[in-house]
Amino acid sequence: MVKDKGIEKKEMLYEGKAKQVYITEDASKVIVYFKDDATAFNGKKKSQIEGKGKVNNHLSSLLYTYLEEKGVKTHFIQRLSDREMLVKAVTIIPLEIIVRNVAAGSMTRQLGVEEGTVLKKPIVEYSLKKDELGDPFVNEDHIIALEWATEEELKKIRSEALIINKLLIELFSKAGLRLIDFKLEFGVNKDGVLLADEISPDTCRLWETQTGRVMDKDRFRKDMGQVSEHYEEVLERVSKVLAV
Amino acid sequence: MVKDKGIEKKEMLYEGKAKQVYITEDASKVIVYFKDDATAFNGKKKSQIEGKGKVNNHLSSLLYTYLEEKGVKTHFIQRLSDREMLVKAVTIIPLEIIVRNVAAGSMTRQLGVEEGTVLKKPIVEYSLKKDELGDPFVNEDHIIALEWATEEELKKIRSEALIINKLLIELFSKAGLRLIDFKLEFGVNKDGVLLADEISPDTCRLWETQTGRVMDKDRFRKDMGQVSEHYEEVLERVSKVLAV
Ligand SMILES: Nc1ncnc2c1ncn2[C@@H]1O[C@H](COP(=O)(O)OP(=O)(O)O)[C@@H](O)[C@H]1O
Ligand SMILES: Nc1ncnc2c1ncn2[C@@H]1O[C@H](COP(=O)(O)OP(=O)(O)O)[C@@H](O)[C@H]1O
Numbered sequence: 283m284v285k286d287k288g289i290e291k292k293e294m295l296y297e298g299k300a301k302q303v304y305i306t307e308d309a310s311k312v313i314v315y316f317k318d319d320a321t322a323f324n325g326k327k328k329s330q331i332e333g334k335g336k337v338n339n340h341l342s343s344l345l346y347t348y349l350e351e352k353g354v355k356t357h358f359i360q361r362l363s364d365r366e367m368l369v370k371a372v373t374i375i376p377l378e379i380i381v382r383n384v385a386a387g388s389m390t391r392q393l394g395v396e397e398g399t400v401l402k403k404p405i406v407e408y409s410l411k412k413d414e415l416g417d418p419f420v421n422e423d424h425i426i427a428l429e430w431a432t433e434e435e436l437k438k439i440r441s442e443a444l445i446i447n448k449l450l451i452e453l454f455s456k457a458g459l460r461l462i463d464f465k466l467e468f469g470v471n472k473d474g475v476l477l478a479d480e481i482s483p484d485t486c487r488l489w490e491t492q493t494g495r496v497m498d499k500d501r502f503r504k505d506m507g508q509v510s511e512h513y514e515e516v517l518e519r520v521s522k523v524l525a526v
Numbered sequence: 527m528v529k530d531k532g533i534e535k536k537e538m539l540y541e542g543k544a545k546q547v548y549i550t551e552d553a554s555k556v557i558v559y560f561k562d563d564a565t566a567f568n569g570k571k572k573s574q575i576e577g578k579g580k581v582n583n584h585l586s587s588l589l590y591t592y593l594e595e596k597g598v599k600t601h602f603i604q605r606l607s608d609r610e611m612l613v614k615a616v617t618i619i620p621l622e623i624i625v626r627n628v629a630a631g632s633m634t635r636q637l638g639v640e641e642g643t644v645l646k647k648p649i650v651e652y653s654l655k656k657d658e659l660g661d662p663f664v665n666e667d668h669i670i671a672l673e674w675a676t677e678e679e680l681k682k683i684r685s686e687a688l689i690i691n692k693l694l695i696e697l698f699s700k701a702g703l704r705l706i707d708f709k710l711e712f713g714v715n716k717d718g719v720l721l722a723d724e725i726s727p728d729t730c731r732l733w734e735t736q737t738g739r740v741m742d743k744d745r746f747r748k749d750m751g752q753v754s755e756h757y758e759e760v761l762e763r764v765s766k767v768l769a770v
C-alpha cells in the first residue's frame with residue numbers, strides 16, 4: 283500500500299496487456315499503471331519497449347488535459363508519477379472505437395484500399411473488445427441489438443470520437459505529425475459516458491508530416507527499430523506544442 | 527436470339543455464380559437466367575441443386591410482385607419462362623445487404639452469439655461485393671468514404687431493407703416459416719434505387735415455425751440432404767399464401 287500524493291494504491295483490480303488497474307481507498311477512483319509490455323497481432327507478438335510506459339503515461343496525461351480543456355469529458359484526474367495516473371473508475375464499454383483519416387493497417391488488406399489513401403471523410407469503426415474472438419468488427423446495429431451499449435451511449439461515443447479526432451489532428455499537426463488513425467475506449471460512471479483508457483503511440487498511427495516517417499507502434503509491429511526513441515520524440519513534440 | 531414473349535434475348539452481359547444476365551433489344555431491360563449451380567463458403571463448395579433455378583425464378587417473381595404491390599420499388603418486370611425473368615437493367619451497388627432477425631451462420635461464430643438468439647431489433651449488415659476479398663464486412667462510414675454508394679442511396683437502401691424485412695416476415699409467417707436472415711442487392715437506374723437480384727432460399731434463412739426445420743441453402747452448406755425438395759416446399763407454401 284503506497285501512499286502517493288495522498289492516494290492510497292490498494293489491490294490490483296485487473297491487468298491488461300499494457301496496463302494494470304488498481305483500486306484506491308476511494309471507490310470512484312482507480313490508479314492506472316503503465317507497463318513497458320507491448321503486444322501485437324492479437325497477442326501473438328510480445329515484447330518490451332523500454333520506457334514506453336513512462337512515455338504513454340506522460341503523453342496520455344498531456345492529451346487528456348488538452349481534451350478536457352476543449353470540453354471533452356475524460357476519466358483523467360491527474361498524473362501521480364512516471365508510470366501512474368489517477369482516473370475516474372468507469373465500467374468500460376466493451377468496444378474499441380477506431381477513427382481513421384487515412385487508410386492504413388488492417389483496413390488496406392481487408393478492403394483492398396492502398397495504404398496512404400486519404401479518406402473523403404473520417405471513418406468510425408467499432409470492434410468488440412473480446413480477445414478470444416479476435417476483437418471482431420461490428421456495426422452500430424450489432425451494438426444496440428446485442429446490448430453492448432445503449433443507443434444514447436453510442437450516439438455520444440460517435441460524436442465524441444469525431445470531435446476528439448478534430449482536436450487531435452489539430453494538435454498533432456502543430457507537432458509536425460499526421461494523425462492517420464487511432465483507437466479509443468469509453469466508459470460509464472455516474473456522470474455518464476467518459477473517454478477512458480489511453481491515447482499514445484500504442485493506440486495511434488502517427489506519420490511525420492514532412493517525411494512520412496512512422497512514429498508509432500507500427501515500428502514495433504514491423505520491426506522497424508528505434509521504437510522507444512520514436513515514442514519519446516512524439517512526447518517531446520507534443521509537450522513543446524502544449525507548452526507554448 | 528430467342529424471341530420470348532416479344533423480348534429478344536441477345537448476348538450474355540455477365541455470368542455470376544447462380545445466374546446469367548442477358549442484354550435485350552431494349553437497353554433499359556435485361557433478362558436474368560436462373561441456373562441450378564450452387565456455391566457456398568466463398569465459392570469453395572460447388573454443386574448443382576436440380577430444379578433450383580426454376581424454383582428461385584418462380585419464388586423471386588412472386589416475392590417481387592408482392593413487394594411491388596406493397597410499394598417497394600424493384601427491378602422486376604415479368605417472369606418470361608421457367609428460368610427467365612425480365613428486369614430493369616441497373617448498375618448494381620457493390621454491396622450485399624444482410625438483414626438479420628435471429629442470430630445464425632457467420633454471425634454466431636464471429637460474435638459468439640448462440641444460434642437461434644432472437645435479436646432485440648433487426649440488424650442490417652453490409653458486405654462489399656468483392657469475391658477476391660471474400661466479401662468483407664463494412665460499415666456505413668466505409669461505404670460513404672470509399673464512395674461505394676452516396677449518402678442518399680445508403681439511407682434509401684437501409685430504410686427499404688427494413689421495410690422489406692417487415693413485409694417478408696409477415697408473408698413467410700403466413701406460410702409457416704420464420705425469416706431468420708436474408709441478403710439483398712440494390713441497383714440504380716434513371717429512376718433511382720431499386721431492389722435488384724433475387725430473393726429465394728439461396729439468399730434467405732428460413733426455418734419452419736413449428737419445428738425449426740431448415741428450409742434453405744443451409745441444407746446444401748451443411749449436407750443435410752433433400753435440398754431441392756425443401757426449396758420446392760418453400761415455393762409451394764408461399765404460392766398458396768399469395769393465391770388467397
Ligand atoms: N477509467 C478506467 N476504469 C476502469 N478500467 C479502465 C479505465 N481505463 C481503462 N481501463 C481498462 O484497463 C484495462 C487495462 O488496460 P490495457 O492493458 O490497455 O488492457 P487491454 O489488454 O485490454 O488492452 C483495459 O481493460 C481498459 O479497458
Ligand atoms: N437488374 C439487374 N441488372 C443488372 N445486373 C443485375 C440485376 N440484378 C442482378 N444483377 C447481377 O447479376 C449478377 C448475376 O447474379 P449471381 O449469379 O447471383 O451473381 P454472384 O455470383 O455475384 O452472386 C450479379 O452480379 C447481380 O448483381
Ligand SMILES: [Mg+2]
Nearest residue numbers: 298299300479
Ligand atoms: Mg489496451
Ligand SMILES: [Mg+2]
Nearest residue numbers: 542543544723
Ligand atoms: Mg448472387
